[in-house]
Each structure stands twice: as structure tokens, then as C-alpha cells.
Amino acid sequence: MLLEVNHLKTEFQLKHGTVKAVDDISFSLNKGEILAIVGESGSGKSVTSLSVMGLVQEPGEVTGGEILFKGEDLLKKNKSEMQAIRGDQISMIFQEPMTSLNPVYRIKDQIMESIMTHMKLSKKEAWERAVHMLDIVGIPSPAERAKDYPHQMSGGMRQRVMTAMALSCRPELLIADEPTTALDVTIQAQILDLLYHMREKFNMAVLLITHDLGVVSEAADRVIVMYCGKIVEEADVRTLFEETMHPYTLGLLRSIPRLEDESEEPLYMIKGMVPNPLKMPTGCAFSDRCDKCMDRCRREMPELIERNGHKVRCFLYENEPEEAEKHE
Structure with missing residues (x-):
């Protein structure tokens, strides 16, 4: 259990x-x-x-x-x-990624902070892991997108970032x-x-x-x-x-x-x-x-x-x- x-x-x-x-x-x-x-x-x-x-x-x-x-x-x-x-x-994906992500920090900084805090990795190792996690969750060109700010991403992309962040420490x-x-x-x-x-x-x-x-x-x-x-x-x-x-x-x-319901009732x-x-x-x-x-x-x-x-x-x-x- x-x-x-x-x-x-x-x-x-x-x-x-x-x-x-x-x-x-x-x-x-x-x-x-x-x-x-x-x-x-x-x-x-x-x-x-x-x-x-x-x-x-x-x-x-x-x-x-x-x-x-x-x-x-x-x-x-x-x-x-x-x-x-x-x-x-224990990690959590919060309900609204736009308000959960800090708008003044790049994506990489927000993911790397968690990795460096819990896994005690160097900055270089944390960067590599952050890019790897973005790749795992399906973000194209992860090394480039990691340098973006949250507002530069779509809602689906931000949700993937939140998922990558939550999963970064397994x-x-x-x-x-x-x-x-x-x-x-x-x-x-x-x-x-x-x-x-x-x-x-x-x-x-x-x-x-x-x-x-x-x-x-x-x-x-x-x-x-x-x-x-x-x-x-x-x-x-x-x-x-x-x-x-x-x-x-x-x-x-x-x-x-x-879709299969053909009834005209509300x-x-x-x-x-x-x-x-x-x-x-x-x-x-x-x-x-x-x-x-x-x-x-x-x-x-x-x-x-x-x-x-x-x-x-x-x-x-x-x-x-x-x-x-x-x-x-």
C-alpha cells in the first residue's frame, strides 16, 4: 500500500x-x-x-x-x-498551468530548481535532465523551448511543462x-x-x-x-x-x-x-x-x-x- x-x-x-x-x-x-x-x-x-x-x-x-x-x-x-x-x-500537476508557472522565469529555471533541490545534481546535470524530461513529455526541440517563458507556449505545451516538472524527480x-x-x-x-x-x-x-x-x-x-x-x-x-x-x-x-443518442430530448x-x-x-x-x-x-x-x-x-x-x- x-x-x-x-x-x-x-x-x-x-x-x-x-x-x-x-x-x-x-x-x-x-x-x-x-x-x-x-x-x-x-x-x-x-x-x-x-x-x-x-x-x-x-x-x-x-x-x-x-x-x-x-x-x-x-x-x-x-x-x-x-x-x-x-x-x-510526491509531485502534483496543478489545475491551471498558466498561474502555476512563474511568468518571469524561463521554463528551464523552473524545472531545474526542483531537480537541483531534490536530486542534488550540478547545474549542468540539472539542465540535461530538464531537457530530457521535456523531450519525454513530447515537447519538440526541447533544448530551445526550455529557454522560453510560459507565455510563449500554448496551453497544451504549458501542461506538458507542468507534467515534466512533476515527473523530473521520478x-x-x-x-x-x-x-x-x-x-x-x-x-x-x-x-x-x-x-x-x-x-x-x-x-x-x-x-x-x-x-x-x-x-x-x-x-x-x-x-x-x-x-x-x-x-x-x-x-x-x-x-x-x-x-x-x-x-x-x-x-x-x-x-x-x-454521439449514438439520436433522441431530440434535451x-x-x-x-x-x-x-x-x-x-x-x-x-x-x-x-x-x-x-x-x-x-x-x-x-x-x-x-x-x-x-x-x-x-x-x-x-x-x-x-x-x-x-x-x-x-x-
Whole structure:
């Protein structure tokens, strides 16, 4: 087991109340595995990744649980110990490459800084490695492009630079936060293919944060679906798509446009909005948007239960399987 997260809680203490961005979640990630975390904006995906990296900023704070990386709790590491781990054993591709890359430094300087810090190489060796990494991620004329500034590159190129930077020290765990957002379909496919190739090349685990189930179907081995800070469903990717259980996951899948669909009806849309995190409803957070909502759902929060390795947080599956079939 490379990464094991147990009962993680991350909260933001705001003027008008407390936001439970990550509310008691647990999951694990094996070496060489790609685990996707999906959900709408505000579901807690990115805060989960930032909690693992130790990058949650005030007024946010990890208030409970443990994050075990190779058996050691990252939450017990001090600032210097986490700095030694970040960029070396654990790396992250941030959501927006244009704001993540420093606009006043050349590409080579930003990649070489990480290499020289963690691998203790000379400037010449760091330069050679930086060029090599740019070549690996598919940037043409890497020695020339390494001298460019971020604004001189396209969005796809900048995303490749972020990937090269994250992989430069050959991390054991790569966290990719929305790595294909705002990219056209062709570049999306190239980035996903690159991540898959790097996983195979370095036997690296990948925690993929995304809202796009199309991306998940192409890249992931297992999937976690989050809603309002909680895990509502977890399964291997094939099971999730073929035997969807939670109404929220079903709504996300039904919202995907399909070329073979010749219906003239409007594309399905989950009704309502994600609730205000400062005014969370009693019971299941999805109850007001759920087509299968029962009275009990508005009063109680269902537990995350497991059926044949498939986890779901829904009262429809709490009793016998026949109970769920009545509501299908």
C-alpha cells in the first residue's frame, strides 16, 4: 500500500461558520495504480489532494484523520520534512498551468530548481535532465523551448511543462488536479496518454482529480465519487460504469452527451444546485436533488456500505438487494 487515507477531515473556519470541505473520507492507493476522484465543483476533490500535499492554506486546516504514505503519517511531518517529500516522492500537476508557472522565469529555471533541490545534481546535470524530461513529455526541440517563458507556449505545451516538472524527480505518487481542463479534445487525449505512459514507465501511482467521467473511463483503474466532502460511491472503473449504484453517480453519467443518442430530448441535467456548504441540509446532502429521495434521506446521513467490493452511501442499498430494486 503506497497511500492510505483514514478518516480525513479538512475544515475552513470562516466568519459565518465552518465549511467541512473534506468530511471523514478514507481511501487507499497502490503502487502503479490510477485512482480517480470525481465530482462537481465544491465536492472536495482538490482540497483532498491539497491535504495530501500539505498545502491547505489558512483559514483551512486538516482537523482529523491520518494520511499514511509508505506507512508514515504525513500529518505528523514538520514543514522541512514535507518540503523534502513534495516534488520528490510526491509531485502534483496543478489545475491551471498558466498561474502555476512563474511568468518571469524561463521554463528551464523552473524545472531545474526542483531537480537541483531534490536530486542534488550540478547545474549542468540539472539542465540535461530538464531537457530530457521535456523531450519525454513530447515537447519538440526541447533544448530551445526550455529557454522560453510560459507565455510563449500554448496551453497544451504549458501542461506538458507542468507534467515534466512533476515527473523530473521520478515521484512514487503523482497527483494530477484537472490535468485536461480547458484543453481541446486532441490535447486532452495526448495528456492522458502521456500520464498512462509515465505510469507504465516509472511504476508510478496516480491520483487523478477530475469532473470529467469521459477522462475517468479512459485512464482510471478505480473511481471515487465525492459529493459535499463525502465519498458517495467507490468501485473499479468498469463496475462503476456498468453497475452504477448511487443516484448522484447515475446523474453524472446521464449528463454525458453521446454521439449514438439520436433522441431530440434535451440533455439530462441533475436538478437543483450543490447546497451552500455553510447551510448543509440535515440528512443526505443530495436529498433535495435526488429523484429517489425518501423521507428518511432528509433526516439521516447514510453510512458508506460495501457490496462485493463496491461501496455506496445510500439507503437504497442498506438492506437486502431487493429493497434497492423496488426503487429502480
